[in-house]
Amino acid sequence: MSNAAFSLPRPEPGETGPYALVGQARARPGKAAALERELLALVEPTRREAGALQYHVHRDRADPDRFVFYEAWRSIADLEAHLAKPYIGAFLGKRADYLAEEMSVTWLRMASPCPAA
Template sequence: MAALTIVANILANPDKIELVKNELVKLIDITRAEKGCMNYDLHQDNENPAHFTFYENWETRDLWQTHMSNTHLADYMAATDGAVAEFTLSEMTKIG
């Protein structure tokens, strides 16, 4: 089975940028230690500091699904409730 690439875009409300950023940063080390995580990299847009992107690679979709059900993601969702204006996620496969 091919590895899974995830591109997640998070747009924070303008008055909640630092809150969202701090909560996203908390996810990095714990997620990188998870089984199947090949990389988990957080980026912040240089022109729009409210826009964050996670670029992730997982050994399998099943291992990513396990990640998605972990407590630390539920904690993030609770901590940022009402602070995120938009969230999009793409599941992708590397082709070249």
């Protein structure tokens, strides 16, 4: 998956809430600690980006090789700018070293009010 391979669904007409997603990544056997370091290294620079409302990385309590991340962006344009950042490209370029399978992404439409937006 490259930055261009992300197929971001367009916001629906009249949609005003943040643009959000949840993703999953599964570490290769023996690579969970390294994957965690790589994912956590993305947190601070991402949170400093314009338009980043929420950016969290979680580790599954029952399956420590599974990571889940949640992102909420002010707009799709802000997320597109994020995906174009060199540090995101660098992570995506080396992700095969850490991942047992390709990351999955679920694109969300925020239904509840979001005070941060």
